[in-house]
Amino acid sequence: MNIIETHDLCKQYGNALRVAHLELSVPEGSVYGFLGPNGAGKSTTLKMILGLVRPTAGSIRVLGRQMNRANRLTVLRQVGSLIESPSYYGHLTGEENLRIVQTLRGVPEKNIREVLQIVRLDGQRGKKVAHYSLGMKQRLGLAAALLGYPKLLILDEPTNGLDPAGIQEMRELICSLPGRFGMTVVVSSHLLSEIDQMADHVAIIREGELVFQDSLEALHGHSSHHLALRTSNNTVARSLLAEQSVTCREEEGYLILPILPDETAARLTRFLAENRLGVVRLEERQKSLEDIFLELTGRAVSL
Numbered sequence: 001m002n003i004i005e006t007h008d009l010c011k012q013y014g015n016a017l018r019v020a021h022l023e024l025s026v027p028e029g030s031v032y033g034f035l036g037p038n039g040a041g042k043s044t045t046l047k048m049i050l051g052l053v054r055p056t057a058g059s060i061r062v063l064g065r066q067m068n069r070a071n072r073l074t075v076l077r078q079v080g081s082l083i084e085s086p087s088y089y090g091h092l093t094g095e096e097n098l099r100i101v102q103t104l105r106g107v108p109e110k111n112i113r114e115v116l117q118i119v120r121l122d123g124q125r126g127k128k129v130a131h132y133s134l135g136m137k138q139r140l141g142l143a144a145a146l147l148g149y150p151k152l153l154i155l156d157e158p159t160n161g162l163d164p165a166g167i168q169e170m171r172e173l174i175c176s177l178p179g180r181f182g183m184t185v186v187v188s189s190h191l192l193s194e195i196d197q198m199a200d201h202v203a204i205i206r207e208g209e210l211v212f213q214d215s216l217e218a219l220h221g222h223s224s225h226h227l228a229l230r231t232s233n234n235t236v237a238r239s240l241l242a243e244q245s246v247t248c249r250e251e252e253g254y255l256i257l258p259i260l261p262d263e264t265a266a267r268l269t270r271f272l273a274e275n276r277l278g279v280v281r282l283e284e285r286q287k288s289l290e291d292i293f294l295e296l297t298g299r300a301v302s303l
């Protein structure tokens with residue numbers, strides 16, 4: 001079952017279609033990475049899913065229900081979110097801030113202690129939030145989102161502004177949520193490496209359009225192996241290889257061949273040598289995830 005499904009989801013600002021015909025499917029129990037360069041439309045999409053921004057066209061189903069005026073509140077009761085930087089009362093403690101959210105959401109008081117433990121802030125619960133570090137504030141935001149033990153958690157760039165240790169901690173926390181609490185987590189990021197370490201499903205958007213959506217495994221599957229061959233005369237080598245039914249293309253001084261068994265590669269290099277061609281280089285290469293991201297989005301990846 002899919003926890004979120006969008007159909008033909010669009011958002012237009014002025015004359016620009018910033019989110020274009022999105023068909024998203026978020027499987028239950030997944031950590032679903034929503035990846036795209038800055039300005040691709042991630043926040044706008046997540047806000048539409050949460051009913052904070054009205055779609056120009058299309059439909060959204062969350063937890064099996066159509067998101068409309070009648071269903072919105074019922075659905076959102078089972079959804080936690082952290083969108084943009086969370087807001088707090090700096091003069092109140094972490095625990096007091098959570099008590100406000102707990103009262104508003106009408107969830108049991110005991111949840112406060114529990115979520116503080118989950119985000120490892122129980123030792124700091126009596127400290128004023130104004131004295132929290134950025135990482136602690138971000139974890140408090142996550143604690144607030146977790147308060148009602150939602151079935152679905154939506155996090156927009158939750159590691160933004162955190163230091164490497166904070167990023168690692170947030171990542172581990174997010175990964176643990178489906179297993180510990182049966183939650184589905186949607187997490188946006190412009191960092192491929194981050195999604196690669198956190199998600200099991202990935203959607204990639206570019207200028208509002210979906211360019212990839214599948215399992216992380218399938219994304220890795222795109223990073224195919226190939227052989228790169230350089231000879232003393234690539235043009236002649238290419239026609240000789242064609243005689244042997246091996247097709248290749250030329251790229252930056254190399255002939256790119258499909259991956260071949262060792263015996264075939266040895267036979268072909270012998271064949272080239274017999275035809276007075278020197279094999280200068282023969283290497284196995286793999287397209288990196290960064291190359292794939294670049295191909296899909298037309299932009300260099302941020303790591």
Ligand SMILES: Nc1ncnc2c1ncn2[C@@H]1O[C@H](COP(=O)(O)OP(=O)(O)OP(=O)(O)O)[C@@H](O)[C@H]1O
Nearest residue numbers: 013014018036037038039040041042043044045190
């Ligand atoms: N309220 C608005 N009015 C007009 N344009 C907007 C509005 N909100 C967002 N946009 C535009 O929509 C596009 C997508 O913005 P959005 O914030 O969704 O991108 P994003 O992928 O979340 O990027 P970032 O990581 O930089 O926040 C941008 O070009 C942005 O300028």
